[in-house]
Amino acid sequence: MEFIKDFDIKQALLHWAIVAAILVVLGALLGLVGAVTSAGIGRGLKAFGQMLGIGLNEIFVIVPRRILAVTILTVKESIRRKALMVGGVFLLLFMFAGWFLRSSANDTPAKPYVTFVFTTTKFVLFPMTLILACWGLPADIKDRSIHTVVTKPVKRSEIVLGRMLGYSFLVTILVALVGGIGYVWLVRQVPESSKEQLIARVPVFGTVRYLDRQGNPGNLVNVGDTWDYRSFMEGATNARAIWTFSGLSEADLHDDGALWMEQKFEAFRTYKGVIDEQIRFSVEFVNEAKKLVVPWDVFPVYEFSASPTLPLMKVPRELRYRPLDDADGEEKTVDLINDLLDNGKLTVRIGCIDAQQYIGVAQRDMFLRMPDRPFFLSYLKGMMGLWLMLLMIVVIGTTGSTFLKGPVCTMMTLGLAVIGVSGLREFMTEQLQQFTQNKGYVVGGGSLESLYRTVTWMNQQSPLPDNWGTRMIKTIDLGIFRVLELLQGVLPNLNGFDTQAYVANGFDVPFANAVLPSILTLIGYLIPCYILGYFALRVRELEAK
Amino acid sequence: MQADSVIEIRNLTKVYLDFWGRKKVRAVNSLSLDVKKGEIFGLLGPNGSGKTTTIKMLLGLLFPTEGDLTVLGKPAHDVSKNERLGYLPEESYLYRFLNADETLEFYGRLFNMSAKQRKERRDQLIEMVGLQHARRRQLKEYSKGMTRRIGLAQALINDPELILLDEPTSGLDPLGTRDMKELILKLKAEGKTVVMSSHLLADVQDVCDRIAILYQGELKVLGTVKELLESREESQVLTSKLSDDAIREVEAVLKKHGASVRSVSHPTATLEDLFLKTVEESKAHPGRRFTPDTKG
Numbered sequence: 001m002e003f004i005k006d007f008d009i010k011q012a013l014l015h016w017a018i019v020a021a022i023l024v025v026l027g028a029l030l031g032l033v034g035a036v037t038s039a040g041i042g043r044g045l046k047a048f049g050q051m052l053g054i055g056l057n058e059i060f061v062i063v064p065r066r067i068l069a070v071t072i073l074t075v076k077e078s079i080r081r082k083a084l085m086v087g088g089v090f091l092l093l094f095m096f097a098g099w100f101l102r103s104s105a106n107d108t109p110a111k112p113y114v115t116f117v118f119t120t121t122k123f124v125l126f127p128m129t130l131i132l133a134c135w136g137l138p139a140d141i142k143d144r145s146i147h148t149v150v151t152k153p154v155k156r157s158e159i160v161l162g163r164m165l166g167y168s169f170l171v172t173i174l175v176a177l178v179g180g181i182g183y184v185w186l187v188r189q190v191p192e193s194s195k196e197q198l199i200a201r202v203p204v205f206g207t208v209r210y211l212d213r214q215g216n217p218g219n220l221v222n223v224g225d226t227w228d229y230r231s232f233m234e235g236a237t238n239a240r241a242i243w244t245f246s247g248l249s250e251a252d253l254h255d256d257g258a259l260w261m262e263q264k265f266e267a268f269r270t271y272k273g274v275i276d277e278q279i280r281f282s283v284e285f286v287n288e289a290k291k292l293v294v295p296w297d298v299f300p301v302y303e304f305s306a307s308p309t310l311p312l313m314k315v316p317r318e319l320r321y322r323p324l325d326d327a328d329g330e331e332k333t334v335d336l337i338n339d340l341l342d343n344g345k346l347t348v349r350i351g352c353i354d355a356q357q358y359i360g361v362a363q364r365d366m367f368l369r370m371p372d373r374p375f376f377l378s379y380l381k382g383m384m385g386l387w388l389m390l391l392m393i394v395v396i397g398t399t400g401s402t403f404l405k406g407p408v409c410t411m412m413t414l415g416l417a418v419i420g421v422s423g424l425r426e427f428m429t430e431q432l433q434q435f436t437q438n439k440g441y442v443v444g445g446g447s448l449e450s451l452y453r454t455v456t457w458m459n460q461q462s463p464l465p466d467n468w469g470t471r472m473i474k475t476i477d478l479g480i481f482r483v484l485e486l487l488q489g490v491l492p493n494l495n496g497f498d499t500q501a502y503v504a505n506g507f508d509v510p511f512a513n514a515v516l517p518s519i520l521t522l523i524g525y526l527i528p529c530y531i532l533g534y535f536a537l538r539v540r541e542l543e544a545k
Numbered sequence: 546m547q548a549d550s551v552i553e554i555r556n557l558t559k560v561y562l563d564f565w566g567r568k569k570v571r572a573v574n575s576l577s578l579d580v581k582k583g584e585i586f587g588l589l590g591p592n593g594s595g596k597t598t599t600i601k602m603l604l605g606l607l608f609p610t611e612g613d614l615t616v617l618g619k620p621a622h623d624v625s626k627n628e629r630l631g632y633l634p635e636e637s638y639l640y641r642f643l644n645a646d647e648t649l650e651f652y653g654r655l656f657n658m659s660a661k662q663r664k665e666r667r668d669q670l671i672e673m674v675g676l677q678h679a680r681r682r683q684l685k686e687y688s689k690g691m692t693r694r695i696g697l698a699q700a701l702i703n704d705p706e707l708i709l710l711d712e713p714t715s716g717l718d719p720l721g722t723r724d725m726k727e728l729i730l731k732l733k734a735e736g737k738t739v740v741m742s743s744h745l746l747a748d749v750q751d752v753c754d755r756i757a758i759l760y761q762g763e764l765k766v767l768g769t770v771k772e773l774l775e776s777r778e779e780s781q782v783l784t785s786k787l788s789d790d791a792i793r794e795v796e797a798v799l800k801k802h803g804a805s806v807r808s809v810s811h812p813t814a815t816l817e818d819l820f821l822k823t824v825e826e827s828k829a830h831p832g833r834r835f836t837p838d839t840k841g
Contacts, residue, residue, distance in 0.1 A: 054622070065654060066654065069651055069654035069655055072651070073640065073651055076647070077640065077642055080642040081642065144634070144638035145639060145640050146638075147604075147606060147632075147634055147638050148632070148634065148638055148652070148696075149655070150605065150606065151604045151630065152652060152656065152703075153624055153626075153627040153655065153656065154627075154655050155624055541607050541608055543601050543607050
């Protein structure tokens, strides 16, 4: 469930505002320096002031009719230049994909099918979008057909917007078409036995805290995994993972009167044991206000299952139990809603049963499952994430094409996209976090220090010798880190748009945490890109070779 | 700006720089001139004299290094001046994947014209330039002449007050050239101002009121065609056909008044006139052909 992330809208808006303000100031300074350098102080200042005034007018005062004209032109240009033949490639792939995905046992889970549809859509539409966005304007400028446009009362801002809208329209049509074909294919190709996995679960996550093996608040253990997403609790000890779910009420019960829970714990065996028997965990409900501890049941971990969906734990409205301190006493009954909820909060305590075995848990490994939404809706939202990602490419590519030639713009946009979707951006973020938290120290140093260590066969922990060369290396590395800090706020994280993991794993794509961030990110880039594209086209001599 | 000036150029200079900011070429050097409302103004000069550079600075496609430009009362960089301006580039840089209808519809949308107005104007212009038969064909299938004509149509889509024509007769056959010149005169008759740059001198001489000759970016000559071309040192008298005796008597009279006779010959028509006359007669008499006995 590591693909599920939270989104803090206030933090995001604040971050955007800070970065935007810095960019505006930097841009203005750059413009001023350019004007003064080329025309002298007096004329340069006058030209800068004039350009600023014209710019503010032309950016904000735009005529939809002219933008529509450029949009229609862009669409016609792309269609008549056969840019949409890519749809044929897509159909071809889908015609034969089923041969390679289906296993002979006919029990292939639905996940690879879903992943295939999204991945294929992305990889087929991405290059087409890249080429359309990056080559349109440069070709227009090179052919000089733009001369007959800019000599009409059309503002450069309207040309930039018109182009962006035109390519966006084409991308929308293609995503709709390809997404539709993909959905039909998916529904027909997924084996009957796996069709139940085409669902859209709506999880409600809680917060988790841990008790160590002595039963004291603390942390669980790391069993040696470098990925510390999960912590592990030892069986037959007082180690516990305690979830608290808030905001619950009777309305959250399903039609069968039960509260549904799901888990995706991991297991770690210190000895093999009976491999057919799963590691088990106990579930208890706790109401601290009423000093109530209700043991419920014991469940297996399903450590060997590849399915994204596991058997549900359905908590009935009425729970019968024997108190832990009175195992032979009378069976009691509690009401889930009236007795176990504390102001809408439900506390669930998990413990590992089997001695010397461990169960790995993370905050999102257990959740309450609300009534499912239709799979189609989740699929649609997943496609929407892809659509928004392609629109980002349109925005960045079109902006780049206002000041770069086609091939260079393509390389730049492709480079930004690769950084955005590969692990490079995350790697950069990790390095910068280390840099900030450790006051400038990063294990292995920066780029130049790493190169030095590689060439001299030095390990990451040994201190560098102190001489003028290594001091210079550290100074340059520090500068590079500062630049990366600035860039981090500007480089787009295209991975954030990818919501296929939700769909493939049978979860509903949450609007607030998955779709809204993508929409806001797109808008956050659109505004500065539009302004940059406008000024780049405005100050450019379109006739200059 | 003077009340009757449509274009005012003051000390206009354009210097092209290389990538490193070093001066490469001084394309226009301290050019100053005015274009008056309602006149046809010719901008002449050999290749590289700065004609097209000047026009492009007027349109905002290039930025002046120094000097001031005012077009229709507004600075050259003001996009709103283009509402009343039309431009026919040297090569018709149009979108080759559009047909004539779509081309004019696209450019029409860029002006404040209703759909009805655009349709009327489209039909009118396509008829004017004689492209009714090809209005649904994509421009990539057009001949050069047809492309020039649709280029002219887009330049006039907004019924502009000022029309800038860069080499308007380039690539046109004599019929097309004649039509273009007639159109330019018609535009003048409608009160429009036309600025044309060309190195086809005969075409300029036929239509322009005033001309400017540029050379290496500098203004060398400016004035009306009549003033500049009229040779006041000589007189010319055109008569009906004279016999040899009559010619001798005329020569004697002129000699008596102190004039020297430079030449006596039959005036010649222009090749253009011959061509046009031949075409007209061929249309009127389709079967007629040249025979050695036929005179032109």
